[in-house]
Amino acid sequence: MYRYDQYDQAIVDARVAEFKDQVARRLRGEITEDQFKPLRLMNGLYLQLHAYMLRVAIPYGTLDSRQLRMLAHIARRYDRGYGHFTTRQNIQYNWIKLEETPDLLADLASVEMHAFQTSGNCIRNISSDQFAAAAADEIADPRPYAELLRQWSTLHPEFSFLPRKFKIAVTGSALDRAAIQLHDIGIQLVQNDAGEIGLKVLVGGGMGRTPMLAPVIRAWLPVADYLSYMEAILRVYNRHGRRDNIYKARIKILVNDLGAAEFARQVEEEWAQLKPLGLDPPPSELARIAAHFQPPALDAGAPVDIDLSNPEFANWVAVNTHSHKVPGHAIVTISLKAPGEIPGDASADQMDRIADLAERYAQDEIRVTHAQNLVLPHVAQADLFAIWQALRDIGLATANLDRASDIISCPGLDYCTLANARSIPIAQKLAVRLAPQEAELGELKIKISGCINGCGHHHAGHIGILGVDRKGEENYQLLLGGSGAEDASLAKILGPGFDENGIVTAVEKVIDRYKSLRADPSERFLDTWRRVGAEPFKEAVYG
Amino acid sequence: MADVFRLRSDPEHTAPAVPLADYQPGGTAVRLEPADDARLLLPHLGALRRIEIAFPKFREGRGFSSARILREAGFTHEIRAVGVLYVDQLTFLVRAGFDAVLPETPFDPAVAQRTLARFPHVYMKAADAARPVWALRQGG
Numbered sequence: 001m002y003r004y005d006q007y008d009q010a011i012v013d014a015r016v017a018e019f020k021d022q023v024a025r026r027l028r029g030e031i032t033e034d035q036f037k038p039l040r041l042m043n044g045l046y047l048q049l050h051a052y053m054l055r056v057a058i059p060y061g062t063l064d065s066r067q068l069r070m071l072a073h074i075a076r077r078y079d080r081g082y083g084h085f086t087t088r089q090n091i092q093y094n095w096i097k098l099e100e101t102p103d104l105l106a107d108l109a110s111v112e113m114h115a116f117q118t119s120g121n122c123i124r125n126i127s128s129d130q131f132a133a134a135a136a137d138e139i140a141d142p143r144p145y146a147e148l149l150r151q152w153s154t155l156h157p158e159f160s161f162l163p164r165k166f167k168i169a170v171t172g173s174a175l176d177r178a179a180i181q182l183h184d185i186g187i188q189l190v191q192n193d194a195g196e197i198g199l200k201v202l203v204g205g206g207m208g209r210t211p212m213l214a215p216v217i218r219a220w221l222p223v224a225d226y227l228s229y230m231e232a233i234l235r236v237y238n239r240h241g242r243r244d245n246i247y248k249a250r251i252k253i254l255v256n257d258l259g260a261a262e263f264a265r266q267v268e269e270e271w272a273q274l275k276p277l278g279l280d281p282p283p284s285e286l287a288r289i290a291a292h293f294q295p296p297a298l299d300a301g302a303p304v305d306i307d308l309s310n311p312e313f314a315n316w317v318a319v320n321t322h323s324h325k326v327p328g329h330a331i332v333t334i335s336l337k338a339p340g341e342i343p344g345d346a347s348a349d350q351m352d353r354i355a356d357l358a359e360r361y362a363q364d365e366i367r368v369t370h371a372q373n374l375v376l377p378h379v380a381q382a383d384l385f386a387i388w389q390a391l392r393d394i395g396l397a398t399a400n401l402d403r404a405s406d407i408i409s410c411p412g413l414d415y416c417t418l419a420n421a422r423s424i425p426i427a428q429k430l431a432v433r434l435a436p437q438e439a440e441l442g443e444l445k446i447k448i449s450g451c452i453n454g455c456g457h458h459h460a461g462h463i464g465i466l467g468v469d470r471k472g473e474e475n476y477q478l479l480l481g482g483s484g485a486e487d488a489s490l491a492k493i494l495g496p497g498f499d500e501n502g503i504v505t506a507v508e509k510v511i512d513r514y515k516s517l518r519a520d521p522s523e524r525f526l527d528t529w530r531r532v533g534a535e536p537f538k539e540a541v542y543g
Numbered sequence: 544m545a546d547v548f549r550l551r552s553d554p555e556h557t558a559p560a561v562p563l564a565d566y567q568p569g570g571t572a573v574r575l576e577p578a579d580d581a582r583l584l585l586p587h588l589g590a591l592r593r594i595e596i597a598f599p600k601f602r603e604g605r606g607f608s609s610a611r612i613l614r615e616a617g618f619t620h621e622i623r624a625v626g627v628l629y630v631d632q633l634t635f636l637v638r639a640g641f642d643a644v645l646p647e648t649p650f651d652p653a654v655a656q657r658t659l660a661r662f663p664h665v666y667m668k669a670a671d672a673a674r675p676v677w678a679l680r681q682g683g
Contacts, residue, residue: 007664007676014662021657022631030651031629038601039631121602151666151676157638158611158669161604227667238608243577277615279668281677288680 001064001365002147002292004112011154012109015116019043020102027099042160044118045101048415052096055118056108060128060146060170061089061368065355068366070111072351078104083351085336085344087408087457088167089127089368090118094415116154121162123153123234127169129177130369133295134377136325139189140197142172144290145226148281152227159234163241164249166234167206179370179484181205181213182460184251185233190220198222203233203263204255207454211490212252215260217267223286225271228279232271236263296363296378302328306381313388315439316399321384324377330384332362332376333369334391335398335406339431342424343409344372353394361387370457370484371408371445373401404438404446404511405431408457412450412467413474419450421467421474422500429504434511441511443524447482460484462526463510464491465503476503480510480537481529494534495542506541513540546649548633550642551621556592574625581609588618596641598626607639614640614670633658640670 004012019039026036040046044055056071063071071091075083078100079093086092096104108114117124126146133141149168153159159166171178172189180186186202199221205214221229242248255263304327308314322331334354337343346354354374358366361383362376369375379387391397400406407430410416412423427448438444447461451468458464464479475497482491498506511525513536518528529537549555560574561567568587574595575581584591594613596606603626610622623643624636630650637659644650665673 005680007679010663011666011676018631018658018661025654035629039629121604154666155634155662156667157635158607159604160635161602161607163604235608239605243603243605273615277668281675282681284681285677 001062002059002143002289008151009109009112012112012114012116015043015114016102016105016109019105023098023102038120041119042117042122043101043105044115045096045098046119046417048094048417049413050415051094052098052101053092053094053415054096054101054104054115055086055090055092056113056115057118057125058089058091058113058368059150060126060132060143061130061370062132062143063366063368064364065359065366067111067113068351068355068358070107070113072348072355074104074107075348075351077107082345082347084342084411085346085368085372085374087370087372087410087455088125089130089370090125091368092411094411117160119165120160121164121166122160123156123162123166123168126150126153127167127178127183127370129171129173130367130375131177131322131331131377132172132367133293134324134331135173135175135177136323137175138172138325139191140172141290141293141295142170142178142187142189143293144286145187145189145199146170147289147292148226148286149230152230158231159238162234162238163243164246164251166237166251174486176484176486176488177369179457179460179488181488182207182211182457182484183214185230186214192220199226201229201233203267204252204260206250206252207457207459208250209247209452209454210250210253211454211459212256213488213490214252215255217260217264224280224283225275226280228274228277229267229271231274231279232267235270235274236266240266298324298326298329298363298378298380300326300328302326302380303382304328306384310385312399313385316388316397317384319399319403320401324379328381330379330381332379332384332387333401334374334376334396335400336373336396337400337406337431338395338398339400339405339435340428343407343427346374350394350396353390354396357387357390371402371406373406400435400438402443402445404434404441404444406445407431408445408447408461410449410456412448412456416450418453419467420452420469421450421476423448423450423456423467426465426467426476426500426503429500430507433504433508437511440521441515441525442522443526444511445483446507457484458482459490460488461491462524462529463507465507468497470497474500476500478503478506478510478541480534481526483526492534495538509540510537513537546645547623548644548646548650548652548655549621550637556621558592560593560595575606575609577603577605579609581612584613585616588613588616591618591620593621593623594618595623595625595645598624598628601627601629603627607635610636610640611670630654630658634662638665638669638671638673
């Protein structure tokens, strides 16, 4: 885990003081709401339908128990006893009072956390692989590279007023758990024949109104040139990205309009100007950061045989754990998707208990996933039963990872001012309806957004649902065939939309047809879709 | 021009700034609009004494790149930000290379000084003299 030094702490403390000053000026009427809005947004504070919402950054989705307990404290002290983990590995609180936010940010700063740039047209929280340092397929831990970016992008003087928001993901694996092809910049650590690590750079992916997969603009970037090259990308975007139309302002539109080759050429040209300016820290800085991410000392001789005689436990182990790079260990995903509950929500008490488990059994680490679940990354297999029992006691032992009821959902019209339709009730209904048969369906990723901005990643869903407003009525479009993984693809609309009950029935029809079409029980829905195409599903739903 | 917030001690260069399209070689003051390419001025930096960069609305951010490009090219005279600018942006402006601001609504000097003194450290190198924390960490 990265720990702040005196410089990091001083910057975060100054940010708290700055925001306190800004809130005081607003409350005294010295600045208008129009002037205050961009200032509060850059501190993650939105005015939503019912109250202020505060989004707290969880850099690359990594927390320790002390930080998770603070998130629980904030839920109790400043909110209504719960928080909502987001698709950007952050947490949101929905019932915040403006005058209390300076104290809240001070509480966060006391555990090396902040809300820097969790909104606004700037570089947002850097996301990463939730299995970092635990996955067997990883070249290197991506988090030092993400932390370097976090620092570089914090209060960047040139790139805080971009045409639009900017999202970067970093992964160290070929198996993509960070959806790098769907980010403004995706970075994949790669290794050359000499064993050196370099960066593969993708630019111009995204979801929202115009979904696109990011092309590779540089197959190999030396680590020593990392930040100056990022500056070059951002400068080309800041100067030439469209500002005349908010819906065409993301970098994907610029990359698409120019073509990936021309965009890459412009970046190289700008980089030639920037590279000699000494913008890149020396290798010792990355090494300093990386030293904070030393892999935990796990006993490779730990027992690998565990008692699976309890069928419920055995099922949870089969569904919610992954193999760890160290024998005798496992990666545990804690599902925040109990059918009928709000996807991604956790109560303060649940957060405290998970913090206890992390401290006791998991090397004091917790990860947040973009699928709105939590992960204990380093667990001895011998401790799995105790963890499962503890999770069951707090209602968090749902064995549904990557299954039909493990639904990604944005907050939707229940909370969000941008939404056209509710998302949460659709997720709840679908989860309850599909849970009984999800075991036989295998991997099935359902993702729901309440508006075209796509925070619920509907374009990356095997089954995606998009809520729209049709003449004042909530209407739900059905999309099929998306993936946010290494086999990324964009889901396509199947046909006319449905009302709230109709969309649930339509998804059930799609699933029934899949069961009759699949080559064998191991063929995933996504693979069946890719093999047979849209027609059989259209017929099932509309025929 | 009492409402210009200026961080320079040299006398103000008062010649009116002309639009880039009307600029003639040898001219001493010019104004860049957001979409203007700052690099077109590079051959003329020796003659220029003041470059104004327009911020017609708050969301506009291209001027930050323009100023930094001019500083990277070695321009040392005044770069003035003009338009819809708030005192809370002052640190960004200064770090991007501006040393004068003419905001629509004048800055409160006390708030401006407080803002400039706010952050004791910076994470990245930019157009000002501040050393990033990675350099301080190396003991340099």
